[in-house]
Amino acid sequence: MKNKKAELIISVLILAAAPLVKAQIKSSENESRWVKWGKADYSYEIKDSFAQRDFSFDEKNPGRFVLKSLLNTYWYFISDVDGDNCSFNPTCSEFFLRSVKMTNIAQGTLMFFDRFTRDMDILGKIGHYPYASNGYFYDPPSLYTLNKNKIIYMPPSAVVSNE
Amino acid sequence: MKVYLKYFLPLFLFAASFKMPGQDALHSQFDYAKSLYDKEDYYDAVTEFKRLLFFDAGNKFGYTANEYIGMSYKMGGKFSDAIRYFVYSEINAANFDELFTAKINIVRANILRRTTDRALDLLDSMHVQKKFSSKTGDVYYWKGWAYIFADRWDKAAESFSKTDSSRTLEELCRKVERERYSVPFAEIISHFIPGAGQFYTGHYLSGLLSLGWNVLWGYLTISAFNAGRTFDGVMIANFLWLRFYNGNLQNSSKFAEEENIKISNRALNYLQYNYSGTKP
Amino acid sequence: MRKAFLIVLLIFSTSLPQDKKPGDSLNLFSPPNIKKFADYLFCQGDYLRAAGEYENYLKTNYNDTVEFKIAVSLCSMDKYSEAAGRFADIPPASALYQLSKLEFLKTYFLKGSLTEYRAKYSAAGIKSGFRYSNEAESLYNFSYLLNDGPLPDKNKFLASYMGSDRDSAIKFYNWKEDPPHKSALAAALMSAVIPGLGKFYTHEYWDGVFAFLSTGILGYLSYSDFKADHNFRGWLFAGLAAGFYGGNIYGSAASAQLFNAKVNFDFTNMLKNFLSLRNYFIPNINFCR
Numbered sequence: 241m242k243n244k245k246a247e248l249i250i251s252v253l254i255l256a257a258a259p260l261v262k263a264q265i266k267s268s269e270n271e272s273r274w275v276k277w278g279k280a281d282y283s284y285e286i287k288d289s290f291a292q293r294d295f296s297f298d299e300k301n302p303g304r305f306v307l308k309s310l311l312n313t314y315w316y317f318i319s320d321v322d323g324d325n326c327s328f329n330p331t332c333s334e335f336f337l338r339s340v341k342m343t344n345i346a347q348g349t350l351m352f353f354d355r356f357t358r359d360m361d362i363l364g365k366i367g368h369y370p371y372a373s374n375g376y377f378y379d380p381p382s383l384y385t386l387n388k389n390k391i392i393y394m395p396p397s398a399v400v401s402n403e
Numbered sequence: 404m405k406v407y408l409k410y411f412l413p414l415f416l417f418a419a420s421f422k423m424p425g426q427d428a429l430h431s432q433f434d435y436a437k438s439l440y441d442k443e444d445y446y447d448a449v450t451e452f453k454r455l456l457f458f459d460a461g462n463k464f465g466y467t468a469n470e471y472i473g474m475s476y477k478m479g480g481k482f483s484d485a486i487r488y489f490v491y492s493e494i495n496a497a498n499f500d501e502l503f504t505a506k507i508n509i510v511r512a513n514i515l516r517r518t519t520d521r522a523l524d525l526l527d528s529m530h531v532q533k534k535f536s537s538k539t540g541d542v543y544y545w546k547g548w549a550y551i552f553a554d555r556w557d558k559a560a561e562s563f564s565k566t567d568s569s570r571t572l573e574e575l576c577r578k579v580e581r582e583r584y585s586v587p588f589a590e591i592i593s594h595f596i597p598g599a600g601q602f603y604t605g606h607y608l609s610g611l612l613s614l615g616w617n618v619l620w621g622y623l624t625i626s627a628f629n630a631g632r633t634f635d636g637v638m639i640a641n642f643l644w645l646r647f648y649n650g651n652l653q654n655s656s657k658f659a660e661e662e663n664i665k666i667s668n669r670a671l672n673y674l675q676y677n678y679s680g681t682k683p
Numbered sequence: 684m685r686k687a688f689l690i691v692l693l694i695f696s697t698s699l700p701q702d703k704k705p706g707d708s709l710n711l712f713s714p715p716n717i718k719k720f721a722d723y724l725f726c727q728g729d730y731l732r733a734a735g736e737y738e739n740y741l742k743t744n745y746n747d748t749v750e751f752k753i754a755v756s757l758c759s760m761d762k763y764s765e766a767a768g769r770f771a772d773i774p775p776a777s778a779l780y781q782l783s784k785l786e787f788l789k790t791y792f793l794k795g796s797l798t799e800y801r802a803k804y805s806a807a808g809i810k811s812g813f814r815y816s817n818e819a820e821s822l823y824n825f826s827y828l829l830n831d832g833p834l835p836d837k838n839k840f841l842a843s844y845m846g847s848d849r850d851s852a853i854k855f856y857n858w859k860e861d862p863p864h865k866s867a868l869a870a871a872l873m874s875a876v877i878p879g880l881g882k883f884y885t886h887e888y889w890d891g892v893f894a895f896l897s898t899g900i901l902g903y904l905s906y907s908d909f910k911a912d913h914n915f916r917g918w919l920f921a922g923l924a925a926g927f928y929g930g931n932i933y934g935s936a937a938s939a940q941l942f943n944a945k946v947n948f949d950f951t952n953m954l955k956n957f958l959s960l961r962n963y964f965i966p967n968i969n970f971c972r
Contacts, residue, residue, distance in 0.1 A: 276446035276731070280480025282515065284671040286554065288664045290657065321612045323650030353930020354937065357894045364889030383944075384937040386867070393944040428709045450732050457720050458711055 289374050291329075293320070304341070311337055328369075329376035332359055339381040351384050370398040429459055436471065445475040465495030466505070473508060482516035503538055510545050511683040519553035540566045547572060548683050551674070554667055556580040572680070579670045584659040593655035597648060600655025604662050613651040620644035714743050721749075726971035730756035747777035752970065754786065763794040781814045782966065788819055789963045797826050817843045821964040824852075828859045828954055848964075851957060858950060864943045870935035878928055881935025885942045894931040898924055 295312050297305060311333055319333060326332050335355050340348030358365075358379075369377035378400040382390045394400065436451035452468040452475070459468070473488035486509055493505035506529060513522035526546045529535045535542065543565040550559035560576035563569040589600035597617040601610030620643045627636035674682065710716065721736030734756040737749045754769035770787035773780050784807060791800040801823070809819045820843040827834055834840070837856060844852040865885050874881030878898040882891035905920035958964075 277479045278445055279443050279478050282480045284552075284675040285668040286664050286671070288661060290661055317612065321609060321616060321650050321654060322646050323653045325646070347933075349926070350930045350933035351937075353926045354934025357897055357927060357931060357934065358890050360897060361889045361893040364887065383941055384934070386933075386937055386940065388940055388944075391940060391944045393941070393948045395945075395948065428711055432711050450735070453724070453729075453732070454711055454720050457723055458709055458716070 291374060303345070307337065307340065326359060327365065327377055328355070328359060328379045329372035329374060330380065332356060335379070335381055339384070342381055342385055347385070351381060354384065355379070367396050370394045370396055370400055373399060373401040429455060429463065432458070433464060433468070436468070440471055440475060443478070445479045448472075448475045462495065466492050466497060466501050469495060470505065470508065473512070477512055477515070482512045485512045486516070499534065503535065503541075507541065507545060510549070514545070514549050514552050514683040517552055519549045522549040523553075540568075544569060544681075545683075547576070551576065551671070552683070554663075556583070556667075556670075569680075571678075575670060575673070579666060582666050583663050586656050586659040586663070589655040589659040590652055593652050597651040601651075601658055604655075604658040606654075606658045609654060609658070613647065613654065616647040617644065617651060620647060714740055718746075718749065721752075722970075725752055725756065728759075730759045734760075747773055747779050751779045751783060751786075754783070754790075755970075758786070758790050758793070761793075763790045766790045767794075782968070784809075784813070785815050785819055785963075785965050788822065789965060792822060792826065792963065797830055800826060815966070818964040818966070821848070821852075822958070825855075825954065825958060828855050829951065834859060848961065855950075855954060855957075862943075862950070863946055865939040867936040867939040870939040871932050874932045874935040878931050881932070882938055885935065885938040887938055890934075890938070894927065894934070898927045898931065901927060 293315055295315070297308050297312075314333060319331075328335065330338060332352070332355055336348060336352040339351040339355075342348075343351070365377055369379055372378040378394070378398075382392070432451065432455045436448055436455055439445075439448040439451055449472050452472045455464055456468045456472075459465070469488045469492035473485045473492060476482070476485035476488060489505055489508040489512060493502065493509065496502040496505050506525065510522045510525050513519065513525070523546065526542050526549065529542050530539070543562045547559045547562035547566070547569065550556070550562055556576045556579045560573050560580060563573035563576060584604050589603050591600075592603060593600035593613075596614070598610035598612075598614035601607070601613060620639060624636050624640040624644050627633075627639060711720075717736055717740045721733050721740060724730075724733035724736060727733075734753050737753045737756070740746070740749055741753075750769060750773055754766045754773075757763075757766035757769060767787055767790040770783040770790065773783035777783070788800070788804055788807060791803045794800070804819070804823050807819070809816050809823075813819070824835065824840050824843065827840070834856070837860075840856055841849060841852055870881035870884050872881070873884050874894070877895070879891035879893075879895035882888070882894060901920050901924035905917050905924055908914075908920060909917035
């Protein structure tokens with residue numbers, strides 16, 4: 241009697257698991273579909289490479305909220321109308337913001353001053369930094385936090401596409 | 404004698420029929436590969452057409468199979484591979500029609516790959532060759548498409564006007580050309596009145612900001628010079644006025660370019676999804 | 684008569700399918716033909732399709748070379764885990780068994796996790812009675828050049844290398860023993876004494892010049908403004924000068940770290956190029972002659 245019950249439970253479990261197994265098979269099929277390939281989504285449209293500002297706010301931290309508000313104001317009223325003066329990607333102001341986010345306000349400020357000095361150096365940039373896909377020099381703050389493990393070195397011949 | 408005939412004729416026919424399965428194998432392989440292509444299973448279609456070519460010792464399918472491989476790659480968005488196989492099909496073309504189709508296939512894949520210069524070079528060389536004189540209309544038609552993908556709508560309209568049956572495309576191109584903003588014009592008017600180019604492209608707020616900053620720094624520069632503070636005047640003019648003046652020029656052309664891309668993309672989107680004629 | 688006919692028919696029916704020309708009465712999906720096609724794809728470098736065809740072949744026939752070539756195809760497509768599994772499947776009776784062990788270890792080496800690779804190496808039992816123990820050890824030793832752990836003893840390290848490999852191994856070992864790194868602390872201290880000097884030390888000459896100029900000019904402006912009793916401007920420029928001064932000290936330290944990262948990157952690249960050219964010390968078999 242007990243055995244029969246156990247059998248019943250097991251068979252119900254197997255039945256219940258069947259769709260899962262099926263789904264597993266299906267997903268592996270999809271994977272092989274992906275390695276192989278079918279029709280591609282190709283767009284006639286031109287991709288524009290104009291950089292878009294991220295005006296969103298970081299609401300959780302009051303310090304960062306103030307910083308981002310100041311930065312947004314600076315971007316809107318000054319940076320966007322005073323021309324393309326920064327040859328880096330991310331731009332100097334964005335580098336500052338990200339540096340502060342990665343470290344703290346004091347270290348972020350030091351990182352910004354160093355970046356600003358390197359930006360003023362109009363003679364040593366070419367052949368020194370890799371390019372971002374939008375044609376600017378790629379120079380992320382992660383290289384300058386003094387944390388060796390965060391440094392992902394890229395040679396000047398590289399073109400970085402994810403920024 | 405009759406008896407021999409009675410037995411050996413069927414035997415001969417039977418033996419002769421053994422020659423057929425090989426041909427049949429290739430033909431049924433072709434049908435199989437094509438059925439995969441028709442099912443949009445392009446990866447496997449390429450495999451099967453490659454298999455067909457590998458065993459096709461007599462090169463009977465040299466043109467067709469390579470063309471299908473090219474088409475499959477093209478449908479999979481792999482245009483460079485597609486072009487390679489269209490070139491193989493061109494090499495194997497047996498008659499004028501096949502040669503022309505192969506050439507146009509290469510052009511079309513180049514258009515989609517956006518190597519439109521290459522497409523236009525190929526089309527130009529076809530113009531010069533006498534054997535393609537009967538196909539002038541087609542050549543102009545694809546030239547039009549190449550110019551569309553090169554974002555040269557005026558040239559595209561001109562090319563379509565030289566064909567007999569592309570009035571809709573010609574008109575679309577002319578319309579786009581009319582809608583587009585002139586980048587040099589936007590920049591020139593911003594030279595005289597900062598922000599004017601931005602107004603021209605509909606970016607009023609940015610235009611006002613540019614105008615405001617330029618008036619402010621201009622005023623401060625002039626008043627510094629008037630008050631005899633030459634150093635301050637030079638500093639403000641150099642580091643502030645010039646900076647915002649340049650920014651104004653850059654924005655005027657940038658906005659015009661951005662708007663033009665939007666206009667082109669609207670037309671390209673229409674062509675991709677709503678236009679029913681032959682497309683690249 | 685009937686007998687004669689039957690005999691002739693028998694002869695015809697057995698001989699005809701055999702002396703066909705290629706392309707005639709073919710079965711494109713017969714195992715030998717699948718293999719032929721797969722070999723063609725393999726030699727064309729179309730590894731994904733080749734592997735698929737070889738798999739089809741294995742459904743009806745077993746062939747260790749085919750199994751081996753599937754693994755090679757997978758490895759060429761950077762599918763290291765799958766490739767390792769296939770290499771491990773080659774049975775001890777196969778002529779390719781010893782070689783596949785080497786290839787198996789190579790895939791783990793390429794996969795990236797050196798600890799995993801070393802564990803597999805230890806588990807493989809290379810030392811005793813293995814034909815390629817020298818080759819396997821050569822690659823194993825190189826794994827110590829690719830991370831920051833302690834280096835093995837020099838003589839022990841070099842034992843497995845012969846000829847020009849030995850010269851290269853010595854060169855790489857010496858570099859790793861004493862890499863031409865810059866000290867972040869030294870860079871910072873130098874820039875603290877003379878702004879920009881630390882950047883000279885890390886070979887960022889122009890950055891050093893501009894750091895010196897920006898700090899110097901702003902410092903001078905601050906000094907002259909204080910002298911002329913323009914206190915606000917004096918403090919403003921003093922603050923900016925201090926910012927550039929501090930930023931440069933910080934930046935010099937960061938620049939030393941970046942310099943080291945670059946030097947390491949170049950070293951690793953050189954090493955990987957060397958290994959790839961040497962085929963990871965694996966004897967080369969050319970399947971596509």
